[in-house]
Amino acid sequence: MSITSKAAWRGEADCLNCSLRTSVLFAGLEEKDFDQIHRPIEEFNLAPHQVLYRAGDPGDAVYTIRSGLLKLVQYLPDGGQRIVRLVHSTDVAGLEALLGQPYQHDAVVLQPASVCRLPIDVVKRLDRDNPGLHQELMRRWQRALSEADAWLTQLSTGTARQRVARLLLRLVERNGEPACELFSREDVGAMLGITTETASRMVAEFKRKNVIAEIAPGRFRCDIKSLRTIAAD
Amino acid sequence: MSITSKAAWRGEADCLNCSLRTSVLFAGLEEKDFDQIHRPIEEFNLAPHQVLYRAGDPGDAVYTIRSGLLKLVQYLPDGGQRIVRLVHSTDVAGLEALLGQPYQHDAVVLQPASVCRLPIDVVKRLDRDNPGLHQELMRRWQRALSEADAWLTQLSTGTARQRVARLLLRLVERNGEPACELFSREDVGAMLGITTETASRMVAEFKRKNVIAEIAPGRFRCDIKSLRTIAAD
DNA sequence: CGCTGTGTTGATCTTCTTCAACCCGCGTGG
DNA sequence: CCACGCGGGTTGAAGAAGATCAACACAGCG
Numbered sequence: 236m237s238i239t240s241k242a243a244w245r246g247e248a249d250c251l252n253c254s255l256r257t258s259v260l261f262a263g264l265e266e267k268d269f270d271q272i273h274r275p276i277e278e279f280n281l282a283p284h285q286v287l288y289r290a291g292d293p294g295d296a297v298y299t300i301r302s303g304l305l306k307l308v309q310y311l312p313d314g315g316q317r318i319v320r321l322v323h324s325t326d327v328a329g330l331e332a333l334l335g336q337p338y339q340h341d342a343v344v345l346q347p348a349s350v351c352r353l354p355i356d357v358v359k360r361l362d363r364d365n366p367g368l369h370q371e372l373m374r375r376w377q378r379a380l381s382e383a384d385a386w387l388t389q390l391s392t393g394t395a396r397q398r399v400a401r402l403l404l405r406l407v408e409r410n411g412e413p414a415c416e417l418f419s420r421e422d423v424g425a426m427l428g429i430t431t432e433t434a435s436r437m438v439a440e441f442k443r444k445n446v447i448a449e450i451a452p453g454r455f456r457c458d459i460k461s462l463r464t465i466a467a468d
Numbered sequence: 469m470s471i472t473s474k475a476a477w478r479g480e481a482d483c484l485n486c487s488l489r490t491s492v493l494f495a496g497l498e499e500k501d502f503d504q505i506h507r508p509i510e511e512f513n514l515a516p517h518q519v520l521y522r523a524g525d526p527g528d529a530v531y532t533i534r535s536g537l538l539k540l541v542q543y544l545p546d547g548g549q550r551i552v553r554l555v556h557s558t559d560v561a562g563l564e565a566l567l568g569q570p571y572q573h574d575a576v577v578l579q580p581a582s583v584c585r586l587p588i589d590v591v592k593r594l595d596r597d598n599p600g601l602h603q604e605l606m607r608r609w610q611r612a613l614s615e616a617d618a619w620l621t622q623l624s625t626g627t628a629r630q631r632v633a634r635l636l637l638r639l640v641e642r643n644g645e646p647a648c649e650l651f652s653r654e655d656v657g658a659m660l661g662i663t664t665e666t667a668s669r670m671v672a673e674f675k676r677k678n679v680i681a682e683i684a685p686g687r688f689r690c691d692i693k694s695l696r697t698i699a700a701d
Numbered sequence: 702c703g704c705t706g707t708g709t710t711g712a713t714c715t716t717c718t719t720c721a722a723c724c725c726g727c728g729t730g731g
Numbered sequence: 732c733c734a735c736g737c738g739g740g741t742t743g744a745a746g747a748a749g750a751t752c753a754a755c756a757c758a759g760c761g
Contacts (some may be wrong), residue, residue: 311625312622313626317620320617328611334603369595370567373566373567373609381572383617384572385615387542387619388543388552389545390659392546396714420739421739432718432719435740435741465716467545467546620735652707653708662749663711663750664751665751666748
């Protein structure tokens with residue numbers, strides 16, 4: 236399995252006393268329900284570039300992201316790659332496993348992450364007679380779908396300049412502060428459907444025009460108003 | 469409600485004896501389960517350009533598509549529009565309603581369609597104690613997600629020529645025969661993230677090079693091998 | 702008959718890709 | 732310790748691809 240390579244195993248998770256209990260997939264569960272979890276839920280730490288699972292791997296578990304950031308990558312007929320979604324805290328990756336499908340993407344870590352591994356038979360059993368979990372599952376599925384739609388309308392439409400601006404806005408708007416981590420230019424390109432060179436040019440241009448400022452390596456402070464203007468044309 | 473405008477009401481559906489019973493959302497239901505459907509399931513016929521629902525409308529029902537084709541449209545900050553998905557036979561549109569969300573897209577008919585309207589409280593009630601329906605729901609959600617991902621990797625990546633070729637392949641490959649209906653150039657553009665002019669140019673080019681042939685107005689016979697070559701570059 | 706909407710085509714201009722060079726920070730091996 | 736190579740980012744110049752604006756063909760229809 237991919238994650239065994241260099242993953243730091245943190246031990247069996249204590250779901251009942253999980254610090255994310257209210258926002259995580261198991262939010263709807265009652266205390267008694269946790270008795271039904273016979274198999275241990277494992278928790279991992281993952282470093283950037285590590286692979287959680289690969290497209291085509293048999294789907295034997297879903298993963299809730301406790302912290303950090305992963306990319307879901309799909310490959311094109313011509314060998315190129317395209318990032319179709321980002322998953323971050325409280326998201327669930329690998330839902331397709333619940334339907335017996337192999338994973339549809341490579342899941343690769345972008346920012347140091349902590350994840351819980353939920354074997355599909357555990358989730359399925361709980362799901363069978365647990366409307367709360369059920370509801371949460373649908374919520375995650377729908378969230379993924381909304382993300383995918385937004386990706387298409389916001390990040391795959393318009394000029395390269397607009398796309399980079401919208402990407403930055405998306406990254407910033409879920410932080411409290413007007414700053415965000417930006418990833419490699421190659422990844423930016425793969426997200427927006429542009430070349431790494433154009434991605435680089437746009438970021439450099441924004442820096443020159445003081446729309447963004449690199450306050451630490453890979454970390455940018457953003458002028459949201461300017462970005463909004465650029466994003467809307 | 470949008471659909472009342474010109475929709476042809478076909479009457480209350482007889483789900484138990486539905487001709488699509490094995491492939492439709494209610495596939496998993498037992499005979500006894502149908503007793504729980506107190507509210508009538510309505511069936512509609514819709515003509516091209518009719519609107520099933522609009523983005524922002526309160527989501528009070530999901531719709532199973534019996535036949536025909538609809539587009540799901542989302543609007544951009546700058547007013548432009550982007551088609552994010554197609555829904556066709558056995559697909560379900562408006563799943564977000566089950567989570568109490570307003571509809572996220574305009575759902576507009578492309579090819580004459582017949583749909584069933586399933587009020588969300590009916591679906592929710594059946595879903596509560598019915599693993600079969602449950603499973604089917606997840607399946608639809610996942611199908612929508614796969615579609616969205618494919619849309620991104622196949623139809624929003626590469627040159628305009630490749631995108632048009634891939635679109636044609638997608639349309640053809642779910643038919644038995646190597647022919648398909650193509651929609652207006654404007655819609656093609658909105659699907660692929662290109663202008664109507666480029667869409668027109670590509671289609672015209674394919675016709676000139678005998679990659680496709682218009683065997684009836686709007687209907688094309690396709691040389692799949694050639695399309696595959698073009699799609700892969 | 703003229704009008705309108707859709708498709709097509711042409712000419713021009715902008716944008717993006719492509720290929721290339723170069724910089725810089727970093728680690729490695731001589 | 733230093734030379735070297737390597738990867739990531741940046742920049743330049745050239746060309747290709749697509750957008751834009753404009754014109755026109757054509758069918759359907761009042």
